[in-house]
Amino acid sequence: MLRTLRRDLRTARDRDPAARSTLEVALCYPGVHALWAYRVNHWLWTRGAVLPARVGATVARTLTGVEIHPAARIGDGVFIDHATGVVIGETAEVGNDVTIYHGVTLGGTSLEPTKRHPTIGDRVVLGAGAKVLGAFTVGADSRIGANAVVVRAVPPGSVVVGVPGQVITRSRPRPAHDEGMPDLVGLSLQSLLTRVDRLEAAAHTGTGDAHREPTSAGATIHPPKGGVWQGEDFAI
Structure with a gap:
């Protein structure tokens, strides 16, 4: 004891x-x-x-x-x-x-x-x-x-x-002193939106090299840049 x-x-x-x-x-x-x-x-x-x-x-x-x-x-x-x-x-x-x-x-x-x-x-x-x-x-x-x-x-x-x-x-051992926790929903949504953007650009240009500009008056949600979601795309 x-x-x-x-x-x-x-x-x-x-x-x-x-x-x-x-x-x-x-x-x-x-x-x-x-x-x-x-x-x-x-x-x-x-x-x-x-x-x-x-x-x-x-x-x-x-x-x-x-x-x-x-x-x-x-x-x-x-x-x-x-x-x-x-x-x-x-x-x-x-x-x-x-x-x-x-x-x-x-x-x-x-x-x-x-x-x-x-x-x-x-x-x-x-x-x-x-x-x-x-x-x-x-x-x-x-x-x-x-x-x-x-x-x-x-x-x-x-x-x-x-x-x-x-x-x-985990596919490999956890690194020493790793304190980060993944955001499953955020990462999945970011991956999905990135793919949608690429598909829209390819459909618009025929080459996929240019990013298609939004054609509607409503807000469009795009993938985050540098891990930051643009607040104007959401009604909070």
């Missing part, structure tokens, strides 16, 4: 550049406090002290803003950043070296007393506000985007974005 608690401190220091000392982490990080409380409550739960474990979990939720059921299974090296609003259900399983940001829910979709919460693989990153709902597995080394709603299994090494979550399987 002591080894695990010390690793929780080291993990927070390693993954949060704002952490300046181990003492600061021990005193000021509610995510670490929530994990410590969970580990004590889980120890009680596995030894049959169900009510004390639930009472301890309730006290920890009040003090830290994190609700972790004492029956959940959480591995080593887990980091809960900012902590507020995190909910981890009874049958949830979280692997080693997982990073969880604020507002994450590992919830269930069944009322049956069976396995109904997700299993999170090792080294997964759960973005702020992500909701993972159901008894399925999120594969190791995956990244769940902020506010994504995941309701089906995720292969290892994937990225999930959107509502409902769209799964992207």
Whole structure:
């Protein structure tokens, strides 16, 4: 237990550049406090002290803003950043070296007393506000985007974005320190509009070398230039 608690401190220091000392982490990080409380409550739960474990979990939720059921299974090296609003259900399983940001829910979709919460693989990153709902597995080394709603299994090494979550399987390893998340809808729309522009130009000129000017009085949506969509094309 002591080894695990010390690793929780080291993990927070390693993954949060704002952490300046181990003492600061021990005193000021509610995510670490929530994990410590969970580990004590889980120890009680596995030894049959169900009510004390639930009472301890309730006290920890009040003090830290994190609700972790004492029956959940959480591995080593887990980091809960900012902590507020995190909910981890009874049958949830979280692997080693997982990073969880604020507002994450590992919830269930069944009322049956069976396995109904997700299993999170090792080294997964759960973005702020992500909701993972159901008894399925999120594969190791995956990244769940902020506010994504995941309701089906995720292969290892994937990225999930959107509502409902769209799964992207990586064709190559994630670059070190890559913090970007793809915009599936935006990229697809940009690709489609680029193709339409080319087809319109080809139909207009017969060669495809010139860009066709709009012939109607209404606004025309064109692909973004430099990643910026022109605001005059939209009614907001």
